[in-house]
Amino acid sequence: MQIVVLPGDGIGPEITTATTGVLRAASERFQLNLRLEEHAVGHASLKLSGTTVRPEMLDIVRAADGLILGPTATFDFKDEARGEINPSRYFRKNLDLYANIRPARTYAGRPGRLGDFDLVVVRENTEGFYADRNLEQGNGEMLVTPDVVISLRRITRLCCERIAHAACRLAMKRQRHLTIVHKANVLKIGDGMFLEICRATAKAYPGLSVDDILIDAMMAHVVRSPDRFDVIVSTNMFGDILSDLTAELSGSLGLGGSLNVGERYAMAQAAHGSAPDIAGQDVANPVSLILSTALLLAWHGEKTGAVRYEEAGHAIEAAVAKAIGEGRATRDVGGKLGTIAAGAAIAEILQAE
Numbered sequence: 372m373q374i375v376v377l378p379g380d381g382i383g384p385e386i387t388t389a390t391t392g393v394l395r396a397a398s399e400r401f402q403l404n405l406r407l408e409e410h411a412v413g414h415a416s417l418k419l420s421g422t423t424v425r426p427e428m429l430d431i432v433r434a435a436d437g438l439i440l441g442p443t444a445t446f447d448f449k450d451e452a453r454g455e456i457n458p459s460r461y462f463r464k465n466l467d468l469y470a471n472i473r474p475a476r477t478y479a480g481r482p483g484r485l486g487d488f489d490l491v492v493v494r495e496n497t498e499g500f501y502a503d504r505n506l507e508q509g510n511g512e513m514l515v516t517p518d519v520v521i522s523l524r525r526i527t528r529l530c531c532e533r534i535a536h537a538a539c540r541l542a543m544k545r546q547r548h549l550t551i552v553h554k555a556n557v558l559k560i561g562d563g564m565f566l567e568i569c570r571a572t573a574k575a576y577p578g579l580s581v582d583d584i585l586i587d588a589m590m591a592h593v594v595r596s597p598d599r600f601d602v603i604v605s606t607n608m609f610g611d612i613l614s615d616l617t618a619e620l621s622g623s624l625g626l627g628g629s630l631n632v633g634e635r636y637a638m639a640q641a642a643h644g645s646a647p648d649i650a651g652q653d654v655a656n657p658v659s660l661i662l663s664t665a666l667l668l669a670w671h672g673e674k675t676g677a678v679r680y681e682e683a684g685h686a687i688e689a690a691v692a693k694a695i696g697e698g699r700a701t702r703d704v705g706g707k708l709g710t711i712a713a714g715a716a717i718a719e720i721l722q723a724e
């Protein structure tokens with residue numbers, strides 16, 4: 372399996388180093404023959420080649436079997452004409468990675484802030500408020516006058532249908548419960564359509580129970596009783612915000628892994644950003660990117676039928692759970708290890724099993 376690795380900004384290089392260590396251990400144990408190909412992205416790429424993402428990266432990624440994208444300092448990237456492209460958006464859009472799968476769970480020995488739970492947020496990843504600045508291709512922000520900005524949000528039947536199916540398929544493999552999160556009381560047309568399509572789609576999945584909750588009330592419900600949720604589906608921005616909350620409720624934003632998936636490609640990516648406040652200190656939790664990578668291996672296994680990749684993904688998840696349970700983890704989840712040592716502990720557990 373050929374994997375392109377783009378370390379990114381801030382804590383990106385640190386958590387990527389820890390992650391590739393775990394990947395090498397998994398490759399050895401499960402004989403995966405992983406080939407990792409590293410390239411610059413974000414500020415490092417801007418310095419080297421005048422753009423945060425070199426155009427040839429797209430072909431490089433398309434020719435590979437998977438992509439690991441570290442967090443990037445997207446807030447710094449304001450002007451595409453100066454090469455300041457948002458790498459997340461670039462790959463999500465150009466590879467049509469329409470589903471962002473963001474699991475959050477607590478770990479034995481380290482309960483979450485509010486008791487144990489195990490859920491997955493399925494976030495629509497290609498439209499909503501984040502789609503594109505170019506109105507012809509989607510939506511975005513428009514400066515109407517120097518004092519007035521209009522931010523548009525695109526919701527389409529196609530994107531609602533495909534994210535609804537992705538969420539239903541996942542729920543059928545889990546506890547068979549789907550919660551649709553929306554704001555259809557205010558965004559009556561857009562979220563109204565999203566809600567209606569999700570409900571209609573779910574009817575095609577026998578035994579799947581469905582409910583729906585308004586995004587504002589959801590903030591209370593998920594804090595009050597996160598254990599009542601299984602798979603949660605939402606539009607792009609709501610899913611983005613909600614999944615940071617569920618990661619933090621599980622113990623730390625640094626546990627938030629995610630897989631961006633389309634029909635052909637997948638990109639592992641931590642749910643959080645480049646964390647400049649802790650960058651370069653060897654304190655960031657690498658588990659977010661390690662779990663994202665475990666999802667990537669499992670996805671590849673499912674897609675190609677090579678079961679050992681799925682086994683490797685599950686073994687990485689189990690090794691993460693063991694390391695956290697034993698306190699061999701970073702300080703945000705109660706441990707004392709640095710980023711690199713926390714990754715090494717997971718790699719060691721993986722090799723010893």
Ligand SMILES: NC(=O)C1=CN([C@@H]2O[C@H](COP(=O)(O)OP(=O)(O)OC[C@H]3O[C@@H](n4cnc5c(N)ncnc54)[C@H](O)[C@@H]3O)[C@@H](O)[C@H]2O)C=CC1
Binds near residue numbers: 626641642643654655
């Ligand atoms: N996918 C991406 O590349 C994303 C990039 N960003 C960008 O990241 C930059 C920083 O954004 P912030 O608002 O600071 O959000 P952030 O998600 O980077 O950090 C929020 C808080 O969580 C902590 N945190 C994040 N990851 C952690 C980890 N692995 N271990 C322990 N603690 C962790 C940080 O120290 C900080 O206190 C901005 O430029 C933003 O645009 C933000 C979100 C996603």
Ligand SMILES: CC(C)CC(=O)C(=O)O
Binds near residue numbers: 445457459460643
């Ligand atoms: C980096 C941005 C595109 C924000 C985002 O979508 C994310 O946090 O995943």
